[in-house]
Amino acid sequence: MQANATPLRHRFSLVALVSVTLVATGCSSMSERERGTAQGAGAGAVAGAVIGSITGGSAGRGAVIGGAVGAVAGNLWSKRMEEKRAALERASEGTGVQVARTDDNRLKLNVPSDVSFDTGRADIKPQMRPVLDEVSRNLDPNVRLTIVGHTDSTGSDAINDPLSRERAMAVRDYLSSLGVAASRVTVAGRGSHEPVANNDTDSGRAANRRVEIFLSEQG
The missing domain is CATH 3.30.1330.60 (OmpA-like domain)
Incomplete structure (x- = not known):
């Protein structure tokens, strides 16, 4: 049991690290839509890894699925709101x-x-x-x-x-x-x-x- 727990912790730590890095890196140069996608993917990946670990599945596979779902959700939000933001910036210039x-x-x-x-x-x-x-x-x-x-x-x-x-x-x-x-x-x-x-x-x-x-x- 202990032997399996250590690799699992390592996989989860790696997923969390990658997710945080994805959100943090490049944020200053990203558009609102890209940033929303990255943030959604990062949050989804962490959530997917946790769920996969708890339910006995693969943390890595859960992270991939969660990241994909989170990316879609973040992208859809950002696309609508980014368009409104850009229009408001033009109107208020x-x-x-x-x-x-x-x-x-x-x-x-x-x-x-x-x-x-x-x-x-x-x-x-x-x-x-x-x-x-x-x-x-x-x-x-x-x-x-x-x-x-x-x-x-x-x-x-x-x-x-x-x-x-x-x-x-x-x-x-x-x-x-x-x-x-x-x-x-x-x-x-x-x-x-x-x-x-x-x-x-x-x-x-x-x-x-x-x-x-x-x-x-x-x-």
């Missing part, structure tokens, strides 16, 4: 809007104050509309949106908390006018409670006055 993929596989748009809202207001600026137009365009039916409004620390929570929510609701209402069902959208206002910069400077306060839009796929 030169505006200061940041488009990124989060660690939990969502697309995040960070919309700064000079694009989104004037100080103390919840009226969408004209510069923001082309970005929101692209958010709504050809939106996959499985995609859900979360919109989060933020303010700087100027003023009290009694002012900032509802203002941040009103900004998120204004974005939701604009998207609804473009055909995005309100039932697909969750809104939240965080006031000044989640700063990304120091509120002691003008530039820091400007960075904290923002709206974040998250797009996520539902199964």
